[in-house]
Amino acid sequence: MNDRQRTSGGEAGGGGYLPIAEHGLIGDLRTAALVGTDGRITWFCAPRFDSPSIFGSLLDAGDGGHWQIGPVEDIAKHQQYYFPDTNILMTRMLTGNGIVEIQDFMPIRAEGDPDHRQRLVRRVVSVRGSSRIRTVIAPRMNYGRDPHKVESRPHGVRFTSDALEISLQANVSLRAEGQDAIGEFDLAEGRSALFVLETTRPSRAEPAVDLVDTRAAEELFRSTVRFWRRWLSQSTYTGRWREMVHRSALTLKLLTHEPTGAIVAAPTLGLPEQLGGERNWDYRYVWIRDAAFSLHALLRLGFTREAQAFISWLTSCLRGARNGEHGPLQVLYSIDGDAELPEHVLDHWAGYRGSAPVRVGNGAAGQLQLDIYGELFDSVYLFNKHGAGISHDSWMDLCAVLDWLLEHWDSPDAGIWETRAGQQRHTYSRLMCWVAVERMIRMARQRGLPGDPVRWMSERDKIYHQIMEQGWNAQEQTFVQRLSGEAGQPPECILDASLLVMPMVKFLSPDDPRFRSTVRAIGENLVTDSLVFRYDPKVSPDGLDGTEGTFSICSFWWVEALARTGQIEEARVALEKMFTYANHLGLYAEQIGLTGEHLGNFPQAFTHLALISAATSLDDFMG
Structure with a gap:
C-alpha cells in the first residue's frame, strides 16, 4: 500500500478520502470537477456548478459516487501538473512497469457554437512500459x-435516472455491473x-460515435489548449510571481459561469473548516463580496471582458432589487441571480471524513451584511474607471440602493464572516458603508452624474467619525471588531483581520499611527508563521461549536498590510511562506490548518483573488 492510500483511510466504495489538497480542478465555465492524485473524480455536478452531484465520494466515500482510473499494479508515486x-x-x-498518464479536461464552448455538448474527457496514455x-x-x-439503470451500448454504457442521462463512450470494452460500469x-x-x-436529459438518441476517435480527441485537446492560452495571453501581469498569479487567474476563470458572468465562491459544498465539525457550507453560489473582489483582481490583470460580464450579471440583480427585510440586495445569489437558496441537510451522507452535517443551499442568503454594499460599489467604481463605464440605468439603480443604505448603515448586521450569533455593530461593515458612499461621490464627480452630493458627504463623514470614535480602543491602541455600545465607553478589544483592508480602500493612510498599531496588535494575536486567523471564536463567539483554521484571504491581506506599512522584507517573506501552503498545483482551500492541511471548500475564489492583489501590490512597492 502506497503512502497516499494509507493517508486516504481505506473506506469502502471509492478508496477512502484523499486530503482536500490532493486534488486538481477542471471545468468548462459551466461546471467543474475535482480529480484526485489517485486518478479518482470525487466531485462533479452537471450541467451547472449548483446542480446535484453525479460523483460525490468527496463527501461520502462509500455512497457518494466516483470515477476511478489507474493501473492495476502497485503505484509507487503519484504526480499532478497542469498542461502549461x-x-x-x-x-x-x-509503477514498477512504467508510467501511466491521465489527461483530464472539459472542452470549452466556442463562441457562437450552437452544437456544443458538455463533455468530460479522460485520455489514458501509457507513457513508458x-x-x-x-x-x-x-x-x-x-x-x-x-436510482438509475445501466445499459451497455455499442461504444460504452448509458446511465439513466428519471432526471438525468449519462452517456459514457470509450474505445475500450466496458461491462455493466450493478449500478456501475467496469x-x-x-x-x-x-x-x-x-x-x-456527456450528461443530458433522458432520451433515446444515440451518441455520436466519432467522439472516441483518436484524431477527434486530439483536436478537442488542442482546441482546449488554444482556448486557455488565448485567454491567458490577455494578462498584463509581468511581475515577480507570474506562475502563482496566472494560476490564480486561471482558477478564477474556472469559477466563472460564462453564460451569466457570475463567479462562484467555490465549486464544492460541505468541506469542513474543522475535521469532524459542523462548519460545513455550500459555496457553489455567487457572493456579492467575493465576486466584487474577483472583479477587482481580474481588472488588475487586464481581463476587462470578465469585468463586463460580471457587471452585466450585477445589473440584472440590481434591476430586480427590492427593499425587503434585509435590504435591496442579498448576500449571495445563484448563478442565475435567483435569490431563493434554502439550506437543508443531506443526512444520508457521512460528510468528508465524518464531518457532518453536509449542507446544500446556504442560509446566509437571508442575513443582513452591510459590507456587501461597499464591496459592490467599489467594484463598480473600478469598472467605471478602468472599463467601459456604467449605463444611465445602472447609475439610477445604484442611487436607489444608496438611498436605502443611507437610512440603514447604522444597523447591526451579521458581518463579513456571516456569524450565526446574532447581529452586531461590526466595524468592518461600517468601513464598507463608508466606501459605498465615498465611491458614489467619486463617480458622480468624475462623470458629472446626478445625485445628492451634499447629503452623501454628510453621511460619509458621520460614518467616518463613528468608526474613529467607537471602533477604536484607545487603551489597547487598535481598531476592533465591534463598535462600542454606549457613548463614552471604549469598545471591547476583539481583534478582527478584516480591518487590515483600511488603507486598501483608502479609509486611512498606511502610515497613520492608528493603523500601524492595529497591524502590530493583529500580528501579535492573530498571526502564526504568516497564517492569519480572522478572529478568535473564544473571545468573539460566532454561534457555532468548534474551531477553524487560519483564513487564507486574511493571510494575503496581512502581506499587503505589511507592504503598505513599509515592511517590505517582512511582506515578501510572508508571501513566499504563503506560497508554500498552496497545494502541488498552486491551489488553495478557504483555510489552512496549523499543520498546513487545507480546510473548507476548495479551491476558493476569495483566496486566489487576495493572492493576486497581494502579489501585484508588493510588486508595486518593490519597484
Missing part, C-alpha cells in the same frame, strides 16, 4: 438519492484509451 498555461490536468502514476488499467465508473445521481484493459507503451462522458 491551461486548465488541462495531467495525473501521472509511476506496458500497464494493465482498471476503471470503475460509479455515478450516484442527485447526491446519491436517485473495464480492464492492457495499454502498450505509447498507446492510449479514451473516455468521453
Whole structure:
C-alpha cells in the first residue's frame, strides 16, 4: 500500500478520502470537477456548478459516487501538473512497469457554437512500459438519492435516472455491473484509451460515435489548449510571481459561469473548516463580496471582458432589487441571480471524513451584511474607471440602493464572516458603508452624474467619525471588531483581520499611527508563521461549536498590510511562506490548518483573488 492510500483511510466504495489538497480542478465555465492524485473524480455536478452531484465520494466515500482510473499494479508515486498555461490536468502514476498518464479536461464552448455538448474527457496514455488499467465508473445521481439503470451500448454504457442521462463512450470494452460500469484493459507503451462522458436529459438518441476517435480527441485537446492560452495571453501581469498569479487567474476563470458572468465562491459544498465539525457550507453560489473582489483582481490583470460580464450579471440583480427585510440586495445569489437558496441537510451522507452535517443551499442568503454594499460599489467604481463605464440605468439603480443604505448603515448586521450569533455593530461593515458612499461621490464627480452630493458627504463623514470614535480602543491602541455600545465607553478589544483592508480602500493612510498599531496588535494575536486567523471564536463567539483554521484571504491581506506599512522584507517573506501552503498545483482551500492541511471548500475564489492583489501590490512597492 502506497503512502497516499494509507493517508486516504481505506473506506469502502471509492478508496477512502484523499486530503482536500490532493486534488486538481477542471471545468468548462459551466461546471467543474475535482480529480484526485489517485486518478479518482470525487466531485462533479452537471450541467451547472449548483446542480446535484453525479460523483460525490468527496463527501461520502462509500455512497457518494466516483470515477476511478489507474493501473492495476502497485503505484509507487503519484504526480499532478497542469498542461502549461491551461486548465488541462495531467495525473501521472509511476509503477514498477512504467508510467501511466491521465489527461483530464472539459472542452470549452466556442463562441457562437450552437452544437456544443458538455463533455468530460479522460485520455489514458501509457507513457513508458506496458500497464494493465482498471476503471470503475460509479455515478450516484442527485447526491446519491436517485436510482438509475445501466445499459451497455455499442461504444460504452448509458446511465439513466428519471432526471438525468449519462452517456459514457470509450474505445475500450466496458461491462455493466450493478449500478456501475467496469473495464480492464492492457495499454502498450505509447498507446492510449479514451473516455468521453456527456450528461443530458433522458432520451433515446444515440451518441455520436466519432467522439472516441483518436484524431477527434486530439483536436478537442488542442482546441482546449488554444482556448486557455488565448485567454491567458490577455494578462498584463509581468511581475515577480507570474506562475502563482496566472494560476490564480486561471482558477478564477474556472469559477466563472460564462453564460451569466457570475463567479462562484467555490465549486464544492460541505468541506469542513474543522475535521469532524459542523462548519460545513455550500459555496457553489455567487457572493456579492467575493465576486466584487474577483472583479477587482481580474481588472488588475487586464481581463476587462470578465469585468463586463460580471457587471452585466450585477445589473440584472440590481434591476430586480427590492427593499425587503434585509435590504435591496442579498448576500449571495445563484448563478442565475435567483435569490431563493434554502439550506437543508443531506443526512444520508457521512460528510468528508465524518464531518457532518453536509449542507446544500446556504442560509446566509437571508442575513443582513452591510459590507456587501461597499464591496459592490467599489467594484463598480473600478469598472467605471478602468472599463467601459456604467449605463444611465445602472447609475439610477445604484442611487436607489444608496438611498436605502443611507437610512440603514447604522444597523447591526451579521458581518463579513456571516456569524450565526446574532447581529452586531461590526466595524468592518461600517468601513464598507463608508466606501459605498465615498465611491458614489467619486463617480458622480468624475462623470458629472446626478445625485445628492451634499447629503452623501454628510453621511460619509458621520460614518467616518463613528468608526474613529467607537471602533477604536484607545487603551489597547487598535481598531476592533465591534463598535462600542454606549457613548463614552471604549469598545471591547476583539481583534478582527478584516480591518487590515483600511488603507486598501483608502479609509486611512498606511502610515497613520492608528493603523500601524492595529497591524502590530493583529500580528501579535492573530498571526502564526504568516497564517492569519480572522478572529478568535473564544473571545468573539460566532454561534457555532468548534474551531477553524487560519483564513487564507486574511493571510494575503496581512502581506499587503505589511507592504503598505513599509515592511517590505517582512511582506515578501510572508508571501513566499504563503506560497508554500498552496497545494502541488498552486491551489488553495478557504483555510489552512496549523499543520498546513487545507480546510473548507476548495479551491476558493476569495483566496486566489487576495493572492493576486497581494502579489501585484508588493510588486508595486518593490519597484
